[in-house]
Amino acid sequence: MKRKMQTFLSLLLALVFVFVTACSGSNNEGTNTGSNNGTANEGESTEPMTIRLASGDNNANWDDMQSEVGKAIQEKTGITIKQEFPVGGSDADMFALMVASDDYPDLVMPKGNAGKLVDAGALVDLRPLIEEYGPNLKKVYGEYFNRLRWSEDDDAIYILPQAGVNQTYFEAGGGFQLQHQVLEAAGYPEIKTVQDYENAIKAYIEKNPKTADGQPTIGMSLNGGEWQILISVTNPAFYATGAPDDGEFYVDQETHEAIMHYQRPEEREYFRWLNHMNDIGLLDKESFVQKYDQYKAKIASGRVLGLIDQDWDYADAQNALKAEGKFGATYARFPVTLNESYQDHSFQGTGYLGGFGIGITKSAQDPVRLIKFLDYLASDEGQVLVNWGIEGKHYNVVDGKRVIPEDVQAMKSNDNNTFKKTTGIGNYLLSARYGDGVKDPSGNYYTTTFPEQIQTSYSEEDKKTLKAYGATTYKDLWPKDDAFPERKYGAAWTLPFETGSQANVIFQKTQDIMKKRIPEAILAKPEDFDKIYDAFLKDLEDAGVAKLNEEFTKMVKDRVALWSK
C-alpha cells in the first residue's frame, strides 16, 4: 500500500515538473515577444509593428500582408496587420463579445456596431489626432468633414468612413439579373417591368427545362435563407416600387416622416408578384431554406436563370462560372420595376454618407502611429497603391496615363478571387479615400473604376448584351443620378439606434416577424396571400411599429438638422 502511494506520488511529481517546465518555456517566449514590442514602440515610425484589426465583414481573399501590395505597405510603414473576422457568428456577436470581455484589438471596422463600442467607451476620439497628424485625411473628407461628428451631443469623431468621397457611380451592381443566354434566346427584349422579366424566364425555361449537363434549370432563386433576405427579397421591394434604400424604412421626402417600408401598399403588390412566381413554379422552392453556400453552388452550376441580388453577393459564384468559361450563364442587370409608372431610385443622391468605417480603440498601443498609417493610406501615393497596385507590375504609365496591362486586367476580371489574394489590390481600402470618378493631380482617376475601365472588365457576353440595349455600361440602363433630388438626411440606413433602447428592441422584433412572414406570404397559395400579409401587418402593429416609426422619424429629423448646420 505504502509503496503504491510512493510510486503514485512520484508519478504525480514528475507530471508537475513536466507542466512547470513547459509553462516556463512558453513564459520565456512570452517575455521575448513582449520586449520586441517594447523596442518597436520606442523606435522610429517605420520600425516593424504588428497591429490587430477586427473586421466585421468576412474577406475570404484577405492575404495576410503576403500580397505584393501588402508587402509594399509593410515596407513603407513598417506596419503588419493581423486581421480578425467574425467566426461562426455575425459581426454583431463579434463586437458584442468584444465589449463584454473588454478586450479590444488596435483597429476595428465595426460595420453597424460602432454604437455599441462608443457606448462602451472603447473608441478613441480621432478629432485631435487628425488635426495634428492627419492632413491627408482632412483633405480627402474636405467639405464633408463635419458629417463625421458622432451626434448632436457628441462632436467627437470615432469612425473614419471608408466609402469613397465624391463617388460617381459608373456601374450598377443591383437590380434584377438575367443570364445572357436567356436574353439572347429571347432576342434581347425590353426588360423594364417584372412582367418582362417573368416572360423572359418563362420562355427560356419552356424550351430548356434542363441544362446541357442534364440538370433541371431553375427559373429564379433568392438568397433568402440567411441575412441576405434583406438584400435579395425585401430591399428589391422598395427599389421596384420607386423608393430609395433607407434600410427597413420608407422616408417621405417632403415631411421626413418615416414608416416601415412593408407598410406601403405598393410593396404588398411586389410580394404578390413573387407569390405568383412561386405559384407558377418559376421561383426556387428552396429560396428561403437554403444556406448561402447552397445558393452559390446553384448559381455556379449555371442553372439559375434569374436572380434578384447585388453583384457583390453573387460575385463569387459568377467568378466560378467565368473561370469555367460558362460566360452565357453569367448575368446582366436591369432596373426592373413593378410597372411602368415606377422608376428605380437606386442612385438617388445622398451626399457623402459617413456610414461604416474604421476606428482606433482605447487598447491601441500607439494611436499616433495608427493615425499616421491611415493618413498614409489616404495620401495620393497611398490611394494609388491600394487601388492600382505597384507601378511596372500592376499598371504602367503611358503618356502620363495609368494603364493596366492586358494580362493583369484579364486576371482581374476573370479570376478576381486569386487576383485579390495575390496582388492585394482591393484588400487595403482601410482609410479615407476618394470615390470613383475623382482625378488625382496627375489627371488620372484615383480608382480603377471609371467608364473605360469598366468596359474593359466586361466579358464578350456583357458587351454583346449591352450593345443590344444600346448602352455602354449597365448603369446606363438606370435613371441618371440627377433624376431625383438629393436626400437631406443622406440614407436612413446609416442611422444607428441607441443600443438596448426600446426602439432597438421593437426593431429587432419587427425583423423577426418579417423574416418569418414574408417567406410565408410568398410561398402561400395565391388566395391566402392577402390573409397572411394582413396578419404580417397586424403582427407589426402588435410589436409596436407605430412607436418605432415615431422614434425613427425623430432620428431622421435630427440628422437633417445636424447636417444642414
Next chain:
Amino acid sequence: MIRTVKRGQATRMEKERVGVPDLPEQKRLGGAQMKPLTENAPKAGAVNQSSRFWTKAFQQRYLYMMSLPFVIWIFIFSYVPVWGWLTAFQNYKPKDSILNQKWVGLENFIELFQDERFYIVLRNTLAMSTMGLIVGFTIPVVFALLLNEMRGQLFKRSVQTISYLPHFVSWVVVAGLVSKMLSTDGGAVNQLLMWLGVIDAPVQFMAKGELFWGIVTLSDLWKEMGWNSIIFLAAMAGIDPELYEASTVDGAGRFRKMWHITLPGIRTTFMVLFILSIGHLVSIGFEKQFLLGNPLVSDYSEVLDLYALKYGIQMSRYSYGTAIGIFNSVVSILLVFIANGIYKRVTKESII
C-alpha cells in the same frame, strides 16, 4: 457448483435489501471505516468534535493539500463568476464598473416574463430537449443491449466504432448533410419517397415548422447514438458473469437475462446520466437549432440560448441576457433536485 451460485444470489439479494450499492470489496470496507467518524461525532462534545476534526485533518493533510488545487479551480471558475449575476438587476453599461451602475430591481425579469416570444422559445427548448432526452436514452440503451448480446468480437467492435464516429463530426457539417439529404432539389430522402410512391412531389422538409423538432431529434440521434451507448456497454461489461451463469442454470432465456440482469445492472449508471441530463434540459445550446433552422421555421427552431443571444448580447443588453441566464440556472438546479428526489422516493437510493 449449484451451492456457490445460490450463495452468490443470496448475498446479492441481501445487498439490495439493505441498500448498499454493489461495490468491490475494498471500497466497501473503506466506506465502513469512514462511517464511524460521522456517526459517532454527534455523541462527543462540541469542543471535542472540533479538535477531533483538526486531528483528523492534520493526519490527512496530504489528501487535503492534493484536493486544494481543484477546490480553488472550482471556486474561481464556478463561483466567482456568479458575482456577475448582479448585472441582472442593473441597467448594465460596460463603460463603468459593476458597482457603479444604475439599479433597476426586477425590471429585466418583468420584461422577460411579459414577452410572448420568451414563452415560445421556452416551449421549443423544453420540447426539443425532452424529445432528445427520451430518444437519446432509450435508443442507445437498446443499441448497447443488442451489441452486448453479440458473440463475434470483431463484428461487435467494428459496429461500435462505426456508430460512434459521427460524434466527432462538427454540427456545421451535419447540418449541411441533413439539409442536402432533405433538399427538394435532388435530396436523397425525397427521391427515395418518390420512388416508393409515398409522395407525388418533393416535400419541403426544412420549411415545415412542425417537422423541425423531429429533424433535430433524429439528426442528434444519428450523431450521438453510438457515443452514448459506449458508457452503457462499459457498465454492462462490469456485471458479474456469475449472475448470468446462475440464471442459465435456473433456465432463463436471453430476454429474461437482459431484463433481469443486464438492465438492473446498469440502472445506477443510467440514473446518474439521466438525472444529470435533466439538469441540462433548459440549456441545450443552440448549435443544432441555429444551423438547421431558417426564417420559415423560426417559431419552432428558436431556443432560449438563441433568444438570449439575439435580444441580450447582440443588442448590448447584457443585463437582460444575464436575467435569462439566471432563469436558466435556477430552473436547472430545481430540475436536478426534483429528479433526484423522485428517484430517491422510488428506489431509496440517492445519486447526489
